[in-house]
Amino acid sequence: MPQVAAAKASSQQTDLQISAAAAASSSTTKSKDCDHHHASYLTRLLSSTIPSLSCLSNPLAANDSIASLADSTSAGLARPFCLDRSKMEVGRESTFSHWKHQGVDGPKPWPVVGNLIQHLISPKRLERELQWLKDHGKVYGLYHGKKPILFIADPEIIRQVCIKDFDVFPNHQTLGGLVNEYQKFVLIMLQDDHWRRVRALMSPTFTSGKIKRMFRLLDGCVNDLILCFEEKLALEKGSDVKTAIVNIKDIYQLYTIDGIATCCYGLRLDRSRDGSTKKPGAGFRRDQFIKIVMNIFNFNPLRFVVLATVPKFLLEYFGFVILPKSTFDPLAQIVNKMIEDRKEKVERKFDDYLQILLNSEMGEQVELNEMDSKENHHAGLTGESILEDQKRMVADIEQRLGKSRGSIKLTDLEILSNAMFLLIVGVETTATLLTHISYVLSYNQNVQAKLRKEIASIAKRTDGSNNYSFEYDDITSCAYLDAVVSETLRFMPPVHTMDRVSVADYYIEKYNIHLPKGSQINLGFYSLMNDSDFWHEPRTFNPERFMPENRAKINPGSYCPFGMGPRHCIGMRFSLTETKLALAKLMMSFKLYPAPGTSYPPQLSFGVKNGIKNSKIKIVPLEEEQ
Template sequence: MGVTDILWVILFLVIFLVSYLVYSQRKEVSYFRSKKILHLGNAFVNSFYYMIYKKIGLVEMLQESYDQMREAQAPVAGNFDMGCINYFVTDSDMLKHILVKDFDHFVNRRSIKVPSTDILVTKMLIFQNDEKWKGLRSKLSPTFTTGKIKRLFSLFNDSSKKLVQYVNERMAESTDGEIDLGDGYSKFTMDTIASAVCGMNSQAFDQIEPSIFEMMGKKLQLTFTAKTFFKFFVMILLPKFSQRIGMTMFDKDMHQFFAGAIKSSIKERNQTGQKGNDFIQLMLEVREDKLKTDESELDSFEKDAIIKSEVKGQVSTADLLDDDGIVSNCVLFILAGFDTTQSLLLFCAYALAIHPEIQDKLRKEVEAVLDENDGDFTYDSIHKMAYLDMVIHETLRFYPPAPATDRGCTEDYLIPGTDIVVKKGDGIIVPIMSIHHDERYYPEPEKFDPERFSPENKGKFNTYAFLPFGQGPRNCIGMRFALTEVKLAIAQLVHNFDIEPSKRTPIPMKFENASSLKPKGGMWLALKRRTAINES
């Protein structure tokens, strides 16, 4: 394709975009006015205006929509996004029906059309629908049980100790102990995922600069730029054109790197019969229907999720988890686990820094557990710490890694308590962070208070107003993996260091314009070593 052809394509796309937006805006206003539903404006125009022009992120944009709904006393509002109708739902009782009780109407996430040639994306669990999703989810759920994650704990612990050593070395290079924890947590999450998911050495802690595994992992992170918007616009509205020109959601070099490494590992295992202690091995056993799961490893939550995702009819696991499928889902675990886990770790450290009384109380619990376990952490001891669990949950409420989630309607549905009918193909948007900061659900929502999640209070809060991992059968499959990883890293941090705000600590917090919650300008904190660091 020559330069002239490319210019003509760009001109065509610009004309098409302007025409589409004008038409869409008129259609939206007329549609929602006739239904007597609060209209929140065109999603694409709003996103471009707020994120590209005003330079404010997804969090602020969602909050403005939420405030509009509160002012109008509307638990449901709507907009159009790329030609699809979306309904914002903020009422917890309605969400209980949508996410759990009437799950059969909302099995899928919102439809996103991607080129069929983009094998990396099309085989990911998150992009599967209907029976294919149910088949893959029901097969993969047993790989994330408590028992399976417990067997990987030694890998988590090794990475956490590397993190402590890394932070200590960076502190030594700083004149005032001020460091950006983002770099350390990036290395920790990538090192943990590389070993536990892929059975690989990320080499993240072998050098200060990002290793190749880190660099490829960071390419999975989505930031909202003009280029990103244009790319998604073309892929969603012009799938045949994007397929013809070979457009993919992620860079091809990233796909080639992970596909090469993971397929090479699969080939070696098949040839030698050697087994790994990682999720590649678990997926290989799932594919061959050889994965053994003891019923005692499953709690009621896991059993319920598996039952509700069981398939009707035959779905071939071998097709869902061929070599490309294993690559895709390993990359999905990296994508989901790296970005969101790093976010949770950063904001938990931040909360502890600006609330020293909470940090001191947590440290006492951590020290007591270490004394009982010969100076080291175990899987059971990490999950036995009640106050640590409270701090993590309050961090998830105050700073949820995913500011919003969604569902796609698979069958016409009347929202309970309204006369609003969600049509098949329409989407549901759930503004998680706004709900988490609503005083109707949480008294004094802008106060960071772990006591909300104490054993005495935990049963009092509304389950459907706490959504960091979603709710229902389509919630985050890696929740236990992430919580184990985060609890261990935070426990190691408060055991080894005093955490304080530094001159560069952002107070009040400002967020990056990204798909997950991230601090703008990094997470700069001042750390002071409390214990001797093992140099071995």
């Protein structure tokens, strides 16, 4: 089993990265002459195939260059170039005829890239989706490169493929050798029985009971978040009323990194920059840890264009990976060292996600309570469906592997990969959700005022000060708080689409569409949740839709920001708790207003994430307004 070298101290991690970079640079220099010929050929091939990317012409550029399919790994390029060019169809003009032959309507694809840039990368992608919904209906055909994709924004069909016929659509698309060794074992990448086994083992870790045990750890992180806003205010001078213009996305990223490091790894990050410890037991400087994590997010979205337009066998030959292993190594060293330490110190108790993963075993019961039921609607779930899915997966795996209940555990690499996975997916999506909520509230003062009033009714003043504390059950049960979060998830979801791949031939009777085995579908969450056929004035922000008395009016299947069915987002409850607690304390500390130069609805940034291009707001201390 691959083992990751343990980090002895955080100060050594930078040295390791520098040494590795130096070694890679040396290796690249030695083989440069040999590599240059092959890389140049591939560059010319890509440039002729994708003319708009021809400016990315350096064949030995680092990770952000589309031309460098070796990702700083020269071994793949140094092999003798003996591919049969007759097999390459990269440069041929695609007819994009698949959906036409089936009689399926859809937007006109661009040469070579199909609808990929329009659908996933363009800043106008969400506006375009809604226009496509009007022009082509709730089910239509797209192309990512030459690959046909069936786009579905019909709640009936989405429920059908995600729940009723889940066994036909259990997987996301497989990327094979295009992912690094850590990514291969993360939950979202796993397929079939491997996914069922890991999901069954991990499901008990995300119930309300487990998250409640982490709540106080998270509370300390929220206090640091409020302190961060106060520090921004302290920098503003010369004003009678203290105000500050802040980039909320940057601040929320720091908070979500801090929250996951604390609740998932038991790491207490030191906020100081000079190395002095302000938190008892702090083991890592915050700025160093953040640098390691943010390096993973430094992702060029144009790599999706390469992935969609260049044959997979060619990408694998040249060693192309979506994210290089070296990007993950520093974080892997930290987590692996923690795993080893905990195995040696079994007597010490930890209430974090990493320890729950270490302790997990097949057959552990999913313990649901009333708090779980209050948030199940975010993924179209019921308590019965959760338990049924868990029992079915456990029984399936035990039967297929011939194992007895309780004898199957996660491997070391599965623990390591999924411990990192939660940090990677949890930081960006939750920070984006908090950014969207704060931005929308700054433009909707009536909603903000009502939310603050509701939160004040459950807030507990600490020691007669202006600091407030909250109980987990109160935060989870606050109806208007959940309604504001729910409406933001509908109005501006952090993830606007998700894929599934069929493992058998499938027929959609309602639309008379035949999907052969291996077909990819995209579930159009954003289109579905902003369709006027299911939502009254969908582009109006109205949390009242999600109040308990109105929730029954929501069309089944039309609200699914975390996915739906057995493969819904496993970290949903943790993300909601992290979001709601931060929002509650923010409302009791500040008022939010639009910043100059911003617009509503906001403009999106370029890329696959649903980030806001200008994520600034104005904050005013609450006491200044009273």
